Amino acid sequence: MKFRLEWKHKLKNNEKVQCTSEWISGETAIQMGEELEASGKGSELYFYDEKGTSWILKEMKKLLTEIEEDPHEVTVYFDGGFQKETYQAGLGVVIFFNQGKKKYRIRANEMFDEMESNNEAEYxxxxYGLNILEDLGVKHMPCEFKGDAQGLLKQLQGEWPCYEDVLNRWLDRIEEKIKALDINPTYTVIPRKDNKEADKLASQALEGKEIFSKMLIL
Incomplete structure (x- = not known):
């Protein structure tokens, strides 16, 4: 999660100037807040997250202690494959996240029946990636979603309309799940060459190779 600080900086003539920091990590924000308070030049100090929720320094320290063991700094890569002959889809997801002081990677795939198109497989x-986040206990935090399905990501951003009923039903399910998890999503369209791992997992699912692994990244 990223935070910004707001405080009033006391000048030598006792005049106070309202100041705001850039978006920074929680650890850096606490260090900066402690230094401001120790200097005596910072007052009315508040920390804000990307949703606008605010904390004082004591509350901020407690918050970081609480979320330290929860998955955070979450990035999800996703891809879908489709077999026209069988109307089956292969779903591939790669998730990177931090937990405690460690970073992990999850690789997972699944076969899905009764698909109509490759586009539907992407949705x-x-x-499928959201369901894994739910199982991990990811809630109330920013998450980045990366894929080469430009249409889907632009629709989730509200930039492109969706005219297909089947895809609109998937959009409704996705948006309901995002709301239920109370995550703050960002969407990044990436070239297909940068999505090879999720693509391979989707292909392996279509070949009947089920994969679910969690690896500590050193």
Whole structure:
């Protein structure tokens, strides 16, 4: 999670100037807050997250202690594959996240029946990624979603309309899940070459190779 600080900086003539920091990590924010308070030049100090929730320094320290063991700094790569002959989809997801002082990677895939198109497979893959986040206990935090499904990501951003009923139903499911998890999503369209791992997992699912692994990244 990223935070920004707001405080009033006391000048030598006792005049106070309202100041705001850039978006920084929680640890850096606490260090900066402690130094401001120790200097005596900072007053009315508040920390804000990307949703606008605010904390004082004592509350901020407690918050970071509480979320330290929860998954955070979450990035999800997703991709869907489709077999026209069988109307089956392969769903592939790669998730990076921090927990405690460690960083992990999850690789997972799943086969899905009764798909209508490759586009629908992409929506199903995104939803599959959300279900894994739910199982991990990811809630109330920013998450970045990366994929080469430009149409889906632009629709989730509200930039492109969706005219297909089947895809609109998937969009409704996705948006309901995002709301239920209370995550703050950002969407990044990436080239297909940068999404090879999720693509491979989707292909392996279509070949009947089920994968779910969690690896500590050193």
């Amino acid at each position: 199903a893959a995104f939803y």
